[in-house]
Amino acid sequence: MLGTDPLLRSPSGRERSRRQHVWTRIASSVVTVAVAVATLVAGPAAAQAATPVSDPANVQVLVNKQRPLNPLRWVPPDLVWGPNGYLMRSVTSSALARLYAGAAAAGAPLTTVSAYRSYDQQAALFQSYVNQYGLAQAELISARPGHSEHQTGLAVDVGNADGSCGLGSCFGNTAGGRWVAANAWRYGFIVRYPNGYTAVTGYAWEPWHLRYVGPALATDMHQRGIPTMEQYFSTPSRPAFATAADLGAVDRAGVLWSYPGTGRGTIGPRAAVGTGWGAMTSGAVVDWNGDGRFDVIARFTDGSLYLYPGRATPGLGPKVLLGRGWNGYAITPGPWVNGRAASIVARAPDGTMYLYPNVGNRVGARTRIGGGWGSMTTSMVDVDRDGRQDLIAKRADGVMLLYRGNGTGGFVNEPRRVLGGGWTTISSVSVVHGFGGAGSRGLLARAAADGRLYYYPVTGGRLTSRTAVGWGFGPYRLLS
């Protein structure tokens, strides 16, 4: 299935092949969040459209106990009679009709239980809860007037068509509740008050309360694994590859994902970096331009090699052509020469090993640094911690050899030490730093047979025992 998250195993299956990226900036006092929607990576400079989430007419408006609607008695201008005869905004109505069709097709027919409520209706409802349960409980399950999502015309309480578990937490365990939890995002909705986030949202779990936020935001929250709007709009902008512990992976739909290393030997929720990577045949995460951010160097099916500069915000900057004719090469970028910017060590199709210096935004004239490498593939890491990068070379017979670098572009002249065997079962190797803790270094290796991902620490000049960190990576192209 396209784009299934190999780590999180999203039950949802298909992802959107085209994706837009949303990021946020939060000003200090007035919480104004500028949301910019841009096509990443290959396109021209991002078009930015500021849409403050304090605007009640914006489908991304953030309303909660701390953030009332402004004005407090706001009434949406485009209320219509939506599915099952409830008032809601027209954009909500059309998306909800599509969602209901999807749910019915999946055997979980849904109906509307509540939708738009005016300020006065909400005032009466809240007061009735206070009378019935007391103020504290009323606050947990209901909103004060002017503070309700229902007043935006973007919120809908849904229920099973057969009426089972209406407005009860048991709805979450019915076919309808499970279906909306897994699929609402496809229609531009989120389950606004998820289970376990009362401290964040202020509300008890409401598996029936759907909020229309639009496809861009719903998809981004889904793909980045951010469960609430509160977290989403206070999440600092994160670079595509923030640390050397992050793993890059391209799925079958051509989406480049970043899997952040947590620093505890595990991987956190992935984030989409951009689309259009379907033709990538080889890629690496490396600080190429020496600005302290991680860039991506990628080769494509036509043999072209590009630099995608990292930046402070999500996504990558406009690509720069580094060269052509790279098909058949095993490309290993990294800080191979001490005191210089990252360069490329590459094994040519005839087994010759070359060093390609970094000349600004280009690759300079190559130098031959070895021969007889056959079809070996290499990973660059300072195995012996002598301050000079080394190559771990994987031979066709699965033996891993250590070629220590001399720091000036060549290799230490010595017999090659065997680091391990049996690596014919490994179909991809990526170098990570800090993945297993501060100062750690190691390899993320994917098993060819089942797509499992393992972490092999490099400790004491050796590869030490591996731990499993993920599965389902079989269909992905992993960046080194």
Ligand SMILES: [Zn+2]
């Ligand atoms: Zn509701």
